Amino acid sequence: MHVMFFTERAYHAVPEDEVFKIRSFFGVPNKFFDAQKGSQLLNEYIDEKIMCDELGFDGLMLNEHHGTPFCMGAVMDVEAAVLARATKRAKIVLLGNPIPTVANPLRLAEELAMIDMISGGRLVPGWVRGAGSEQLANNANPAYNREYFDEAHDLILAAWTRPGPFRWEGKHFHYRFVNPWVLPLQKPHPPIWIPGLISPETVKWCAHHRYPYVALATLLKPTLEMFNMYAKIAGDLGYQAGPENFGYLQPVFCADTEEKAEELGKNFLFGGGFSHFARPEWMFPPGYNSKEATRRLASQAANPNLPGHGLLDHDPENDAELQALKKSLYGTYPEWLRQSQMITGTPKTIVPKLRHVLEVLRPGIFSFWLDGPAPLKDRRRCVELLGKEVLPAMHEIGKELGLTDPFQVKPGSRQLSNGKAEAVGRADLIAESTIGA
């Protein structure tokens, strides 16, 4: 089992009310960014990752967002480059580079090759379409998002594996001289993993490419349904999906006492957390969704039912409304815990909860997710406890449950037994109390 650590590298010094006012992290004016504070935080986050490497985490997971205090890693390859040199052992897992928003995929191929070189072959690149807001922040035409994604993916792999120089005359990308000198150390190219929020289109695409699919803190039941969709497609393609094909990211908050851990966990909801607020005009820019996804959304948009709209159907118009909104948002905290969307506790109480998640989903890849404003010493203590006490237990459970990771079993290399795909995970173990909507 491959166990990673992840954080959004948030800028929590932003006044929370500014986020509530517009019910979105994206779009908060950057006048609220203090460069001194930002510099301090970015270095703390890098130090934290180095600490994780020393504690024995298998992977250091990074991601990327633009124009938002939710995540300061606007160019995660820069952070990955620092970690490539400053860490010794852990994989540097990028989930993922938003390739449709990168105007020059060849440059990205070169950046990643350099990171793989410097890290001594520890890079795991991944690709995402990018959230809706990323298309706006990078002025990447969302109507061509899928086409950019597919073509940029093919171009990057070609740049890494096809002898140059060659020409690339695609629909969206055009190069007269593809011949990157620095190529990845890992051959034929670094292993690729794909994160997602269980969109069927992406799951299908991963199954076709035999790429491990990492579900990002989604509810257990629909996550397992998607894993099984992957496994079914894999079966149709002639292979059996195993734990090495799946990953799961989960917010986990560990402390010396239950109370402290719960306090840390509650802060995860700062500013609405990662999923409570979403402005449709930024989440769903034109053409970003497939026709099918638009149809699914149609009924919701007619009766606004986006996350957070259940709490208040308009932006707060005065302070009383804002405070009431904040109160109702933090009031959702017990529900998060009930649905296993977040796990809190001491190492002793956390491990059985994690075991349940691992038994249900049977992922070969797991990442802890730590976020929310907290004093540095509490963050560091959480990481220390996770690394020293929880991580070894996870490895043991992984062994016991046969949760092979992509470095132990090549994803897509398993044979079908009797020519038929077997279901993955254990839907029967999803406790009634953890079944989400």
Place this chain on the structure above:
Amino acid sequence: MAETSHQEETFRVGETELRVIKGGQGKPLLVFHGELGFPGWLQWLEALAKKRTLWIPLHPGFGKTPMASWIMNMRDLGAFYARFIREQKLAPVDVIGFSLGGWLAAEMAVANSGQFGKMVLVGAAGLKPPSGEIMDMFTMTARGYLNANVIDSRNNPEFAKLFGGEQTPEQFEAWEDARAETARIAWAPYMYTQSMPELLANVAGLPTLILWGKQDPVTPLSAGELYHQKIAGSKLVTFDNCGHMPAVEKPADFIKAIESFLG
């Protein structure tokens, strides 16, 4: 009074089945709808249908006519309709274009002004406004954009008839189709052709009427004035206390201006 009958017909243009709403009687008048699709049978259509046969094509990718993936910019869309006009033997046809549809008409006139008899541009996109900016529909919801098109979305009966009440799932889907296709064509630069001021020299000789709301919040009046300046012999008519939809906001004045121009 009963509406003039109008119905949808299908015409093949290359590989695409183009849906066209047709109604009225007399000489054809081609109507190019804007970036949120064909809004519906408005008063001015009813008035014009008495003397003209209205041809209102529903642009590819806007829902009813399927998307044509080769159409990636306004020149491509213009070439699509040039073929349609040629194959239907409509040239020289009078044309009226609204907003994005005005840009389309201008782009076609620039390529071949002989395919049109007379041209009417209404709050047309296509030019970078010398002052002000074109309102960005892509950072708003379709509904928010629509409401912001007119000066008073709450107290306009024509607007209420078309867009009032709760947004239906069908409306949402149609608007999302329209937004997606507009993005394919007009994402950046947003809603204009960089070289348009120079290209408009090729429109000389085509009788052109430019209609604009003085307070247009979507395409600022400065763009209308630039069209007027660059198209030799064109006429600019503005409507006071009017936004981006004079056909909806000032129907009587709008109809009068068009009728007196088209004759």
